[in-house]
Amino acid sequence: AQTVTQSQPEMSVQEAETVTLSCTYDTSESDYYLFWYKQPPSRQMILVIRQEAYKQQNATENRFSVNFQKAAKSFSLKISDSQLGDAAMYFCAYRSADAGGTSYGKLTFGQGTILTVHP
Amino acid sequence: DVKVTQSSRYLVKRTGEKVFLECVQDMDHENMFWYRQDPGLGLRLIYFSYDVKMKEKGDIPEGYSVSREKKERFSLILESASTNQTSMYLCASSPVGTSGDYEQYFGPGTRLTVT
Numbered sequence: 226a227q228t229v230t231q232s233q234p235e236m237s238v239q240e241a242e243t244v245t246l247s248c249t250y251d252t253s254e255s256d257y258y259l260f261w262y263k264q265p266p267s268r269q270m271i272l273v274i275r276q277e278a279y280k281q282q283n284a285t286e287n288r289f290s291v292n293f294q295k296a297a298k299s300f301s302l303k304i305s306d307s308q309l310g311d312a313a314m315y316f317c318a319y320r321s322a323d324a325g326g327t328s329y330g331k332l333t334f335g336q337g338t339i340l341t342v343h344p
Numbered sequence: 345d346v347k348v349t350q351s352s353r354y355l356v357k358r359t360g361e362k363v364f365l366e367c368v369q370d371m372d373h374e375n376m377f378w379y380r381q382d383p384g385l386g387l388r389l390i391y392f393s394y395d396v397k398m399k400e401k402g403d404i405p406e407g408y409s410v411s412r413e414k415k416e417r418f419s420l421i422l423e424s425a426s427t428n429q430t431s432m433y434l435c436a437s438s439p440v441g442t443s444g445d446y447e448q449y450f451g452p453g454t455r456l457t458v459t
Contacts, residue, residue, distance in 0.1 A: 234384070260447070269348075270434065270450040316386060329394045330375050330438045331402070332448060334386040 227252045227319050231335035238307045239343050245292075246302045246338050248317030255279075256322040259293065259300045260332070264314040273315070276300065278322070304340075312342045347371070348451040350435050356457045363422040365454050367435030374440045376418035377448065378402075378410065381432040390433075393418055394440075425458045432456075 228251045238244035250259070261273040276284045276293050283291050288308075292301045304311055317335040351366035369376065375394050379387040379402075389402030391410040399410050407429060411419045418437075422429055432455050436448040 229386075231386075262450075269452050272447045275447065329392060329400070330440070330446065330448065331377070331389060331392060332387075334379075334388075336384055336386040 227254075227257075227321070227333045229317055229319050229333050229335040231317055231338050233338045234336070235339045235341070237341040237343060238304070238311075240307055240309060242307055243303060243305045244307055244340065246304075246315050246317075246340065248300045248302070248335055250298050250300065250317070250319050250333075250335075252298070252319065254321055258320045258322060259291075260318040260320070261289070261291070261300075261302045262316045262318060262334075263311075264316065264337075265310075266313070270316070274302065307342050309342050309344060312340055314339050348435060348437055348449050350433075350451040350454050352454050353452060354455050354457075356459065357422075357425050358459055359426060361422075361425045361458075363425045363456065363458075365420040365422075365433055365435075365456070367418045367420070367437075367451055368416055369418075369437040369449070370416065371437065371439070371449070372415065373437035373449075374415075375438045375448075376412065377436040377438075378408075378418065378420045379434045379436065380404070381434055381453070387434060390420065425456075427458050430456060430458045 257278045259276045264270040274286045288305045318332040348369045377392040378390045393399045393412040409421045435451040438448045
């Protein structure tokens with residue numbers, strides 16, 4: 226079974242600064258997907274960024290980028306130019322890539338990291 | 345826009361009551377999921393469904409059951425609520441794609457308190 230670990234229960238950053246959230250995972254599979262989801266206070270969880278394991282290039286979405294280290298099984302999220310609206314709980318998640326198989330798109334989540342942004 | 349809705353944002357029930365949590369999605373997604381979210385534990389999968397009337401246990405199914413009579417609706421049932429089922433419950437849906445490049449869409453959550 227896969228496991229996902231977020232070792233930082235809480236992080237804080239000054240507005241306009243950069244912060245990195247850590248995530249490690251354990252799997253015996255060679256093909257999979259990794260995700261970062263954002264859960265703002267009292268609002269719905271939304272996808273921030275995704276990474277396909279067979280792609281060596283790190284994914285980027287505007288101010289959000291990842292550092293994917295497949296051999297180290299590490300998947301960190303970097304938020305540049307932090308904004309007050311980035312304050313949220315962030316979850317790292319893993320999904321097996323057996324498209325059409327028995328995983329049915331199930332996600333395995335980490336424990337979450339609460340990000341505080343200071344003005 | 346994909347929309348996943350849950351019947352209640354907040355719910356307070358008594359120990360031993362039968363509790364129904366409803367989830368509806370409007371994007372014709374095949375897969376639907378129920379998670380519970382607890383501090384320090386992240387989200388844990390309770391049950392999921394990959395088709396109407398089809399269901400599979402997740403990681404923590406004990407004390408729960410589910411029903412999916414229509415494609416757009418997935419219900420979580422607590423047969424006899426207990427205080428250790430006090431939690432935030434999140435519903436999600438996703439399509440099936442051969443590329444695997446698809447995401448789960450989440451509802452707003454139901455915060456259930458069992459007293």
